[in-house]
Amino acid sequence: QVQLVESGGGLVQAGGSLRLSCAASGGTFNNYAMGWLRQAPGKEREFVAAISWGGARTSLTDSVKGRFTISRDDAKNTVYLQMNSLKPEDTAFYYCAAAYTWHSGSHYPHEFAYWGQGTQVTVSS
Numbered sequence: 001q002v003q004l005v006e007s008g009g010g011l012v013q014a015g016g017s018l019r020l021s022c023a024a025s026g027g028t029f030n031n032y033a034m035g036w037l038r039q040a041p042g043k044e045r046e047f048v049a050a051i052s053w054g055g056a057r058t059s060l061t062d063s064v065k066g067r068f069t070i071s072r073d074d075a076k077n078t079v080y081l082q083m084n085s086l087k088p089e090d091t092a093f094y095y096c097a098a099a100y101t102w103h104s105g106s107h108y109p110h111e112f113a114y115w116g117q118g119t120q121v122t123v124s125s
Helices: none
Strands: 003-007 008-013 016-027 033-039 046-051 058-060 070-073 077-084 092-099 119-124
Touching: 003 033, 003 092, 016 092, 016 119, 033 070, 033 077, 046 070, 046 077, 058 070
Parallel strands: 008 119
Antiparallel strands: 003 016, 016 077, 033 046, 033 092, 046 058, 070 077, 092 119
16 A cells, blocks of 8 residues: 655745645555646545656646646656646645556546645645
């Protein structure tokens, strides 16, 4: 079983950048596809980005394409979410998650087996 710990959240002005990190332990990191999902107050948890084993393939939700990048460093057991040109609507609690399977397109929350505790991202206008 893998444990996930997110870091890097915070308060930023619109147009700014943040990089989220998710450190994994307790499992074989490169056995998992990894993802980032977010949940804003009063809204359902939604898919943001995912990356396949080895990092060869990525998937992003339409609203973040061109602004966010997901990457992974298997030597460090870490997955990253680089967020640029942030908007107030990006404000949410961001979760890192691990999945046994990969496919292109959106990944639904139920597809992920393991979750971190999350980190808050707040974008002020």
